[in-house]
Amino acid sequence: MSEKGGKGFKSSLKSTPSKYGSGKDDNSTKSKKPKKVQFDSLGTKESGYKIIQDSDDQFQGSAKGGKGSKPKKTTLPKEPQPPEFKAEKELPENAKFLMDCEAFQILEGIKAHIAVLSDDPSIKTPVSFDGGVEYVKYGSCYTNPQSVRQILEPLKKHGVTEDELCMIANACPESTDEVFAFLPSMKGRKDKIIQPLEEAVAKLSKLERSA
Amino acid sequence: MFFHIVLERNMQLHPRFFGRNLRENLVSKLMKDVEGTCSGRHGFVVAITGIESIGSGLIRDGTGFVTFPVKYQCVVFRPFKGEILEAVVTLVNKMGFFAEAGPVQIFVSNHLIPDDMEFQAGDMPNYTTSDSSVKIQKECEVRLKIIGTRVDATEIFCVGTIKDDFLGVINDPAAAA
Numbered sequence: 001m002s003e004k005g006g007k008g009f010k011s012s013l014k015s016t017p018s019k020y021g022s023g024k025d026d027n028s029t030k031s032k033k034p035k036k037v038q039f040d041s042l043g044t045k046e047s048g049y050k051i052i053q054d055s056d057d058q059f060q061g062s063a064k065g066g067k068g069s070k071p072k073k074t075t076l077p078k079e080p081q082p083p084e085f086k087a088e089k090e091l092p093e094n095a096k097f098l099m100d101c102e103a104f105q106i107l108e109g110i111k112a113h114i115a116v117l118s119d120d121p122s123i124k125t126p127v128s129f130d131g132g133v134e135y136v137k138y139g140s141c142y143t144n145p146q147s148v149r150q151i152l153e154p155l156k157k158h159g160v161t162e163d164e165l166c167m168i169a170n171a172c173p174e175s176t177d178e179v180f181a182f183l184p185s186m187k188g189r190k191d192k193i194i195q196p197l198e199e200a201v202a203k204l205s206k207l208e209r210s211a
Numbered sequence: 212m213f214f215h216i217v218l219e220r221n222m223q224l225h226p227r228f229f230g231r232n233l234r235e236n237l238v239s240k241l242m243k244d245v246e247g248t249c250s251g252r253h254g255f256v257v258a259i260t261g262i263e264s265i266g267s268g269l270i271r272d273g274t275g276f277v278t279f280p281v282k283y284q285c286v287v288f289r290p291f292k293g294e295i296l297e298a299v300v301t302l303v304n305k306m307g308f309f310a311e312a313g314p315v316q317i318f319v320s321n322h323l324i325p326d327d328m329e330f331q332a333g334d335m336p337n338y339t340t341s342d343s344s345v346k347i348q349k350e351c352e353v354r355l356k357i358i359g360t361r362v363d364a365t366e367i368f369c370v371g372t373i374k375d376d377f378l379g380v381i382n383d384p385a386a387a388a
Contacts, residue, residue, distance in 0.1 A: 085293030087212060092253060095216040098286065103213035103257075106286055110258045126247025128314035132257040132288050135313030136213070138352075139297045163291075166212060171295050181376040182295050182356075 084185050087163040097162050099169040100140035101148060107133045141172035142207050151203045158193045160186070173201055212294055216253060217263055219282045220245065224268075226275045238262060241281055251362030254289025255314045290315050290369050294357045297381065298371075300349055303336045310353060315369055319355060323372035325379070345380055347373075352382040 087097070098106070111125075111133060142148045152165050160168075164183055173179045176197050180187050220241065228236040242259055249255045263282035270277050290296065290312070298310035298317055307320040321330065321338075328338040328347065337348035347353060355371035355378055373379045 085291060087291040087294065090291060091214065092216060095214045095287075098213040098215055100213065103286060103288075106215075106260060107258060110260065110286075126257075128247045128249070128255040128288070129257050131311070131314040132213070132255070132286070135288075135297075139312075163212070167295065170212070178377045 085163065085167060085183060086185075087167075091163070097166045099142075099145055099148060099166045100136045101142045101169065102145040103132070104136035104140045105145055107136060139170070142169070142204070144207065147207060148204065151200050151207070155193070155196055155200055158196055159189055160193070168200075169204075172204070174205060176201055212291060213257070213286055213288050215260070215284060216287050217282060217284050218245075218253070218256075219280060222279045222281050223271070223276045224279060226277070229277075234265065237265060237279060237281065241283060245283075245285070249314070249363075249365050249367060251364075251367065254287045254367060257286045257288050257314070260284045260286055288313055288315070290317075290357050290360055290367060292357055292360060295354060295378075296357060296371070297352060297354050300347060300351050300353060303330075303338065303348055305330050305332070305336075308338070308347060310355065310371070315367055317355060317357070317369040317371040319353075319371045319373055323358070323370075323374050325374050346383060347380055348383070351380055354378050354381050 091097070107129070148169050152160075152169060155165060155168075156162075164186065167183060168179055171178065171182050173182070176194060179197060179201065180190065186193060222237055222241055222244070224233075224237060224240065228240075238259075241262075245256050246258060247256065261284040263284060265282075266280035268277035268279045296312040296315075296317070298312035300308050300310045301316075302309040305321065307318060307322075307324065310317045310319065324338055324347070325340075327340050328345070329341070331337050331339050335348050337346050339346045353373055355373050356375055357369050358372050359370040361368045361370075
């Protein structure tokens with residue numbers, strides 16, 4: 001980081017006599033606003049910001065000279081922890097999560113459509129389509145996605161995100177313990193959410209398809 | 212997990228496909244080109260569900276091909292870390308087992324199989340508990356958690372675990388038979 005700052009300084013010093021080449025001009029314009037550009041970009045990207053914070057903490061630790069305490073702190077997070085489900089953060093723009101039962105409904109509709117459309121023998125249903133249909137056919141435990149949404153939608157008021165909601169619907173949970181095991185991020189809100197979740201799970205179990 | 216997404220693609224079409232059926236030709240080419248493909252960012256494109264818009268075509272210099280920007284809606288399947296999937300076991304060996312959940316292949320290492328399950332070699336290799344009450348073998352269904360994904364240009368490969376609460380065998384057709 002200190003190197004970056006140093007480079008910025010050098011280029012800004014160079015920028016005063018640079019009116020010879022367009023390339024240098026470009027560099028100078030970039031380097032004239034390096035502080036703004038760098039800070040803006042770091043500020044907007046959360047992940048980048050976090051890294052800097054972490055590194056700052058480490059630097060602070062070393063500056064304080066806390067040799068004994070800091071290394072212990074760094075070893076603690078190394079314990080193997082199951083990855084938390086954060087699909088919403090990884091989701092691309094313009095995307096909407098689908099529960100397996102919703103996907104099944106859509107894909108079944110398309111399947112019929114494809115059968116009609118495929119006069120062209122060169123159009124074959126791709127392997128991933130068949131795989132996807134197979135997966136949702138046997139994986140989804142509910143036949144009526146609308147009623148599943150109706151049951152789970154109130155959980156959003158209690159901070160349950162769209163991806164968590166779909167995960168609950170896909171897992172077909174029999175108890176709230178099962179939900180908390182699959183979504184450890186919800187354990188922190190357990191006190192607030194346990195009652196509406198219990199109600200939702202009870203209603204879902206009534207909906208469950210008799211396979 | 213499945214999701215619905217709007218994607219864009221520049222489609223090149225030969226002039227012989229122009230005419231009254233241009234739109235149909237464009238859509239069928241899009242289906243051929245896109246369905247079944249996989250990208251690391253979006254996952255497997257399972258099916259195109261609709262066309263949002265088709266922009267005006269642009270003739271490519273030197274060729275008769277015309278490029279049309281097409282916006283389309285599609286159903287995509289992508290595994291996420293921490294997600295719970297139900298998968299069918301396809302291969303069992305001493306290193307662990309492979310399973311398939313839709314178009315995705317998942318490997319579960321023997322380190323991520325409960326300690327009380329041991330590998331049994333033979334015609335039908337399997338992992339079995341000491342009391343033989345639970346058996347993981349080919350074609351049985353397991354519920355697993357995705358703990359890692361490796362993204363290729365055309366494939367997504369996952370690593371999973373069944374060493375957690377509420378995970379493991381959910382249906383064994385061999386036992387049921």
